[in-house]
Amino acid sequence: MLRKELAGYYNPKLKIAYFAQDLINLDEEKTAFENVSCTSLQDKMTILNLLGMLGLSYDKAQQKVANLSGGERVRLSLAKVLLADANLLILDEPTNFLDMAAIEALETFLKEYEGSVLLISHDQQFVETSVHSQWEIVQACLVKKS
DSSP states (O other): HHHHHHHSSSOTTOEEEEEEOOOHHHHHHHHHHHHHTTTTTTTTTHHHHHHHHTTHHHHHHHBBGGGOOHHHHHHHHHHHHBBOSSSSSEEETTTOOOOOHHHHHHHHHHHHHEEEEEOOOHHHHHHHHHOOOEEETTEEEEEOOO
């Protein structure tokens, strides 16, 4: 229904991956690795490398999501979005609950990401170091930040 209403407003090849703080994109009965691989075109090593960079060890990647801590689930949810078969990432406060090592890994990933990113964050330093250009909504208009 929504796609029909929006037809003509976006390219039909647009594939969106959305990181939400509620973690609804995780299947608790699957392992961490299975959660990421089911929506990713990346190979096993790429998935495991990103999970590791975000602080999830190989052993954690083999555990069911139900057995992971809240912080580990946040990292997993973020990895699932980052490696999804998408060309637009929408990241809503992705640095919440991440330690510095995971934030640095996210910065590195975003600098190298070839698609588009809509980033919502109160962490101005993270924004400054992670993006190529910034846009703001000023008086109901989208304006490029100088």
